[in-house]
Amino acid sequence: MDAVFFDIDDTLYDQSLPFANAVHKVLGDVPGATDSDLYLASRRHSAEVFEAFSRHAFPTDEMYIRRARETMAEFGVRLTDEQALELQHAYASRNDHGTTLSPTMGRVLALVSSRSRAGVISNGREDRQLDKLRSLGIYEWVTPEAVFISDVMGLAKPDPALFRLACSRLHVSPERSVYVGDSLALDVGGSNAAGMTSVWFNRRYPAHTGEPVPDWTVTSETDLLDLLDRLL
Ligand SMILES: [Mg+2]
Structure with missing residues (x-):
């Protein structure tokens, strides 16, 4: 060849590592969830939340909060708005991890x-x-x-x-x-x-x-x- x-x-x-690493950084270990589980859940909820917010021209904090909360709720983790935004910020600065x-x-x-x-x-x-x-x-x-x-x-x-x-x-x-x-x-x-x-x-x-x-x-x-x- x-x-x-x-x-x-x-x-x-x-590609699962940037999201999973952001989760581990902000929340620590999530029992019962592999990096792939976390990543696939975040992809599903991204799609749903972006669809629900599709009339907005730009992503809003409200959207990021909802995506993070719905994703982590799948694993029995309840996030405050502050934690949800912290997770988003950790994920967005992905070059540091992943x-x-x-x-x-x-x-x-x-x-x-x-x-x-x-x-x-x-x-x-x-x-x-x-x-x-x-x-x-x-x-x-x-x-x-x-x-x-x-x-x-x-x-x-x-x-x-x-x-x-x-x-x-x-x-x-x-x-x-x-x-x-x-x-x-x-x-x-x-x-x-x-x-x-x-x-x-x-x-x-x-x-x-x-x-x-x-x-x-x-x-x-x-x-x-x-x-x-x-x-x-
Ligand atoms: Mg590819």
Whole structure:
């Protein structure tokens, strides 16, 4: 394989950690709740609360308070308004806790860059995604020319044109490239359509059958390291 491209959120880093770490910082341990439980509950309540507040142009403290209280109520924890806002503030300053590269993902990137080429294909705003890449410290293994953000490219996942354009910019063929991501629809669907080898990095969801079909599925960083060691 000539190149391995990675998604950012919940692929290069575990997206449950920023929220879970904010909870641990403000409230300590929550018995019976794993980091993934806390994260998935916060995602559900985010969606509900944003929907309820969708006529507002900007997020309000009231919205953040409601989201934090409803999320933690699932685990039998009652928050004061002050605690809810403290949790929001701890979560919003996420660069201090969570968006860091684990030692295993460091080994993954080192392996890829020593045997092949490492790149990033991500949907999102350029400034936010580049901030995350800097705080992850990936530039030890990934050159800036191998980073492709939808905002800059004018194309977004799952459009296979974005994956193909990234390959052509690095002078590699999609057929000899791998894409690793956590989203079946955006990452597996898009890279399959581009003719790449798709790896579904499923950190926390139930197993999946049906379309899109990943070429490979891994459920931990160690499994990802083993798989890429075999593929490259
Ligand atoms: Mg992702």
